[in-house]
Amino acid sequence: MTFDYDLFVIGGGSGGVRAARIAASEYGARVGLAEESRMGGTCVIRGCVPKKLMIFASQAEAHAAEARGYGWQGAEAGRFDWQAFRHKLDAELTRLEGAYTGGLVAADVDVHKSRARLADAHTVELADGQRLTAKHILIAVGGRPSLPGIPGEELGLISDDLFTLDTLPGRVLVVGGGFIACEFATILQGLGSRTVLAYRGDAVLRGFDAEMRRHVTEQLRMIGVDVRLGTNPARLQREGEALRVDFEDGGSETFDAVMFATGRAPYTKGLGLEEAGVRLGGRGEIVVDAWSQSSVPSIFAVGDVTDRVNLTPVAIREGHSFADTVFGAKPRQVDHGLVASAVYTRPHELASVGLTEEQAAARGPALVYVASFRPMRSLFAGSDARAVMKLIVDAETDKVLGCHIFGPEAGEMIQMVAVPMGMGATKADFDAAIAVHPTLAEELVTMRKPTRRIGDDKTDKHAASA
Numbered sequence: 001m002t003f004d005y006d007l008f009v010i011g012g013g014s015g016g017v018r019a020a021r022i023a024a025s026e027y028g029a030r031v032g033l034a035e036e037s038r039m040g041g042t043c044v045i046r047g048c049v050p051k052k053l054m055i056f057a058s059q060a061e062a063h064a065a066e067a068r069g070y071g072w073q074g075a076e077a078g079r080f081d082w083q084a085f086r087h088k089l090d091a092e093l094t095r096l097e098g099a100y101t102g103g104l105v106a107a108d109v110d111v112h113k114s115r116a117r118l119a120d121a122h123t124v125e126l127a128d129g130q131r132l133t134a135k136h137i138l139i140a141v142g143g144r145p146s147l148p149g150i151p152g153e154e155l156g157l158i159s160d161d162l163f164t165l166d167t168l169p170g171r172v173l174v175v176g177g178g179f180i181a182c183e184f185a186t187i188l189q190g191l192g193s194r195t196v197l198a199y200r201g202d203a204v205l206r207g208f209d210a211e212m213r214r215h216v217t218e219q220l221r222m223i224g225v226d227v228r229l230g231t232n233p234a235r236l237q238r239e240g241e242a243l244r245v246d247f248e249d250g251g252s253e254t255f256d257a258v259m260f261a262t263g264r265a266p267y268t269k270g271l272g273l274e275e276a277g278v279r280l281g282g283r284g285e286i287v288v289d290a291w292s293q294s295s296v297p298s299i300f301a302v303g304d305v306t307d308r309v310n311l312t313p314v315a316i317r318e319g320h321s322f323a324d325t326v327f328g329a330k331p332r333q334v335d336h337g338l339v340a341s342a343v344y345t346r347p348h349e350l351a352s353v354g355l356t357e358e359q360a361a362a363r364g365p366a367l368v369y370v371a372s373f374r375p376m377r378s379l380f381a382g383s384d385a386r387a388v389m390k391l392i393v394d395a396e397t398d399k400v401l402g403c404h405i406f407g408p409e410a411g412e413m414i415q416m417v418a419v420p421m422g423m424g425a426t427k428a429d430f431d432a433a434i435a436v437h438p439t440l441a442e443e444l445v446t447m448r449k450p451t452r453r454i455g456d457d458k459t460d461k462h463a464a465s466a
């Protein structure tokens, strides 16, 4: 049977673009790709990139305060011009979108600016009814924000909306306690919105190391976010220009805007997957094996739509590995076990790789090394903010199992820690490195005495490995 393409990719985000480009440019495959919105996907257009630029923008007041602490009398941030920033942001996103499209065109990928759905195991249908066949189909459609299911929720904003607001809200409620809630509360407060964060749990960032979660919660409060734990909205109603929020505990308050950061779900609805026999999991995710292959052999899926580890570099690696495996005769699986990540709160980020202290304790005996200190740079400027670094080490093998950093540019540091940890480094290997002084990161190689020992009541080390 002949096909229009060797590969058709649905979705021009992190995973889909990489897979299409590698299959076409490295392995000579005939590739088509459909993107229904802007090329680049969530990360480039409404995620990592604009989010981080907004984090940078939101730090002007903090930088001015630090400058005053260093003797720059009268240093002030000035007035933030949201329209001017948005204009620049739009131009930057358009530039990046062009670069992504250009990369595909240069690789001879046929780009279809259209929504696509599956018609059968080898056929996709574009929005105009055009049908195209392919030997392999890759689904890389990502995820979408999920709302909590309360009355009036359609009046709220989602993270996509934050990049296109006409004006910044004077008083805003952020609902949720994950990556997005913490980062956007930091941004909104820093840009001048009086920000309340309502989270139903007892510390933000569920799944992260418990000690670090407490530090992030405290820092949000320290920068002025009104963090309300154990609090959840029950309904939203319009009240003139404002929104009235009734909370589950019976209280009610008005805000200029409400943002839901209550998680994301795979975007599989209406894609024709089930009709084609593709198995979906309980959250609507495409169930795939270690080769990213679905229950239909010609259909593969990568990125957030598979709900494995929902981060851009993971989607990219999955897309690249798929192309190497299927078109390059270089079988390559993705190891999802040791993925570093960072939450871009400010002034300190939280960055992690490997096991949390709780996971390590459930696994077996481990030594925990913790350094908590006021970094020289902010201390001199008059800040009490503390940085915290933690190494979790297997008590028997000395292998470093986890590293958690709460501090300035922690994301930059964890990237480098992920390398030796991936190689199986021991605490002795860390100690053997001579420190770079004076830096924050030197703490990672100078922690001599364990702060505590954990997990002695557990003997089955393999039961709870990461």
Ligand SMILES: Cc1cc2nc3c(=O)[nH]c(=O)nc-3n(C[C@H](O)[C@H](O)[C@H](O)COP(=O)(O)OP(=O)(O)OC[C@H]3O[C@@H](n4cnc5c(N)ncnc54)[C@H](O)[C@@H]3O)c2cc1C
Pocket: 010, 011, 012, 013, 014, 015, 016, 034, 035, 036, 037, 038, 039, 040, 041, 042, 043, 044, 046, 047, 048, 049, 051, 114, 115, 116, 117, 140, 141, 142, 143, 159, 180, 267, 271, 302, 303, 304, 305, 310, 311, 312, 313, 315
């Ligand atoms: C606010 C926010 C901040 C984030 N920050 C970070 C961060 O700092 N670091 C990090 O690593 N990750 C971050 N992420 C997560 C990251 O963006 C995702 O993990 C990543 O984009 C997933 O890539 P993907 O290829 O699976 O999907 P996406 O990038 O979502 O791409 C899917 C694409 O498919 C298109 N599409 C969907 N359905 C169809 C269809 N039927 N036909 C045609 N096209 C379709 C969509 O328009 C989209 O362009 C963030 C996410 C958000 C929401």
Ligand SMILES: NC(=O)c1ccc[n+]([C@@H]2O[C@H](COP(=O)([O-])OP(=O)(O)OC[C@H]3O[C@@H](n4cnc5c(N)ncnc54)[C@H](O)[C@@H]3O)[C@@H](O)[C@H]2O)c1
Pocket: 147, 148, 149, 175, 176, 177, 178, 179, 180, 181, 183, 199, 200, 201, 205, 206, 232, 261, 262, 263, 264, 309, 310, 311, 341, 342, 343, 344
């Ligand atoms: N810096 C980064 O790398 C980065 C930044 C943003 C997003 N991301 C990725 O995007 C994903 C999605 O981020 P997110 O923050 O939306 O999701 P999340 O899963 O991290 O957090 C969702 C939050 O919403 C809460 N929640 C869920 N349902 C709720 C309900 N019905 N009522 C009240 N609260 C509810 C949860 O308890 C949780 O705190 C992340 O898991 C991550 O993979 C990464």
